[in-house]
Amino acid sequence: MAKCILAVDDSASIRSMVSFTLKSAGYEVVEAVDGVDALHKAKTKVMNLVLTDQNMPRMDGLTLVRSLRLLPDYRTAPILILTTESGADMKNQGKAAGATGWLVKPFDPQRLIEVVKKVLG
């Protein structure tokens, strides 16, 4: 059974590219438009991995990570942040919030698949 990945981004083109890349590698992908939508979908179905943007309306990526880490199903689940932000300060905040890794946009599809495979074990 294919592992399920929650792709969270307010940009439709990024969601489309992430979805295309991960589906081509054999993963099932659920899309969410922001943190609130993602949190709702994560509660509805347990995901194997969450890949989220940082800057989004309603709820940003760091808040989503903190909220997910409070849920029993996501205490140890891999959560990657995929964002345009590359500052050390933001990365440290991501680490402190409980993110598993930090990927800077634009992503390379092959590299993304490698990272996803690695964190999913």
Place this chain on the structure above:
Amino acid sequence: MQANGARKRALLTGTGWTLAAVAALAFFKSSASEPIYLWTLGVVALGWAGVLLQALAAGQCAASAALVAADGEVSAVIDGLAQAMGMEMRRASSELLRVDELLAHAIERLVAAFNSVSDEASRHQSELALAAAAGTAASERLRAAAERVASDVNGAVTALQFRDVVGQKLAHVRRELEALEQVMQRIREVSAASPAAAPGRVRVPGQAQLAARVQALLLELEQARAVSPAQQELMHAGEVELF
């Protein structure tokens, strides 16, 4: 102009005073004793002192009036400039919004076309794999072609993400323009609230206060500039860091 008129009047008054004193001296010279000269000199000196004081007061009034007028002119220039710049910034911000919309529309169509092409390619992928496995020269060419397609698809996926990066940069520039517009508005408010703007009041120069206000406005601008999430210069793939 007002100062010159006041000085002329003072000069005329002084001259008239002196002539009157000289006439009085000529009248009393025949009938009065020696001290009348001293009295006359005293009266003339007192008259000229009064004239000088009058001239000084007139000069001060004129200078104050000129200061108020100049300050009013400066305020009007600042107000006009701030208004014009604010309008230009609103126009630029609106143009950027339009660029962002056009970009979103273009990228939507590009992504749709990309998805259609990649779906078509993946439908033929299994046939290509079978043909490539045959081991002939043609199959080698097919294998090479499939690798090139896969590499091109990867490149397209990376490049198609530019909408997000460019969109964030545009949003950042718009935020900066909005901050500048607010600064212009604040400058107009500061200019309108200055003492010279109040009719009949002489401006007390408050350079330190003005400098503090300008510093505060510049700080606001700096804070707006600092919030720039997208730092990418080129559409190369970004770095990856696992914690």
